[in-house]
Amino acid sequence: MTGGSFSRVGVVGLGTMGAGIAEVLARGGLAVVGIEVDAGALERGRGHLEGSTGRAVKRGRLTEEARAEIIGRVRFSTDFADLGDCDLVIEAVPERLDLKRKVFAELDRVCRDDAVLATNTSSLSVTQIAATTGRPAKVVGVHFFNPAPVMRLVEVIGTVLTEPGAVERVADLVKGLGKTPVTIGDRAGFVANRLLFGYLNQAANMLESGHATRDDIDTAMTAGAGLPMGPFTLMDLIGLDTCLGVLDAVYDETRDQRHAPSPVLSELVRAGLLGRKTGRGFYSYG
Ligand code: CAA
Numbered sequence: 001m002t003g004g005s006f007s008r009v010g011v012v013g014l015g016t017m018g019a020g021i022a023e024v025l026a027r028g029g030l031a032v033v034g035i036e037v038d039a040g041a042l043e044r045g046r047g048h049l050e051g052s053t054g055r056a057v058k059r060g061r062l063t064e065e066a067r068a069e070i071i072g073r074v075r076f077s078t079d080f081a082d083l084g085d086c087d088l089v090i091e092a093v094p095e096r097l098d099l100k101r102k103v104f105a106e107l108d109r110v111c112r113d114d115a116v117l118a119t120n121t122s123s124l125s126v127t128q129i130a131a132t133t134g135r136p137a138k139v140v141g142v143h144f145f146n147p148a149p150v151m152r153l154v155e156v157i158g159t160v161l162t163e164p165g166a167v168e169r170v171a172d173l174v175k176g177l178g179k180t181p182v183t184i185g186d187r188a189g190f191v192a193n194r195l196l197f198g199y200l201n202q203a204a205n206m207l208e209s210g211h212a213t214r215d216d217i218d219t220a221m222t223a224g225a226g227l228p229m230g231p232f233t234l235m236d237l238i239g240l241d242t243c244l245g246v247l248d249a250v251y252d253e254t255r256d257q258r259h260a261p262s263p264v265l266s267e268l269v270r271a272g273l274l275g276r277k278t279g280r281g282f283y284s285y286g
Contacts, residue, residue, distance in 0.1 A: 014045025018092030020148025203231035204262035236275035
């Protein structure tokens, strides 16, 4: 068993990140309860998991039997009450504070008193989310990177209210899943996004000012700096709404101009062009 002190883990929200997190947990041998708002969203979540594990089978990285076992470990449900026997629940719903607060209030109600509650937020305050529950000592941030089954880093965030044991237990779980944890305090952007998004925003500003084209900037950073993706391809993968959310949060906290969102990014988000997930962002897809 790779889950350390956790054996049954809930995941609330099975979008790109939540489904990826559910896959990582199920691959680690844990029993997973995957929650979505309705049957349609649940089917899309199952589709993410089937697509991702199906690709691994095609590439010869997973047998068909192992794939069936992984999917079989996930119980799909639209009923929060099914989280009652989980010892950890990871929330991965869209990045809206009102929505996350609602989810945490519900989790606080249905989960065991000793269960740890975690948020995968990339831009909201974990402290603010924790303070909406009656158990802030048991609330942590657990920030996976996209695509979750591939990226090794997981940031584990403790607030001033979190008991140290909860952070340690979650960091141990992350290690058991074959990922690399870093444990940090609750500051906008945590570590990786705080550094990465200054660069991504700078690329958007370069495009905005006519300094270079989208393709030339992407090529410069893949062929010249050895990165797996150029900044525009990466922003489209992350989702432009998420990018804007992270930049807004870091800018609000620091007033550092490098994080003042580039107008081109805000404009694309206003137009509903959010990247791969909507079929168009800086690039167009399929
Ligand atoms: N789900 C599951 N597996 C995936 C996947 C996905 N969405 N996308 C790719 N993979 C797997 C592939 O199956 C493949 O696995 P194998 O090697 O076992 O066959 C492997 O990843 C490599 O994929 P590809 O060969 O198709 O493509 P690639 O070599 O270009 O790699 C990539 C794709 C891993 C995404 C790579 O381009 C990369 O690392 N890009 C940078 C990603 C990054 O920086 N992410 C962090 C964003 S910031 C963030 O997420 C934080 C936030 O809060 C916003």
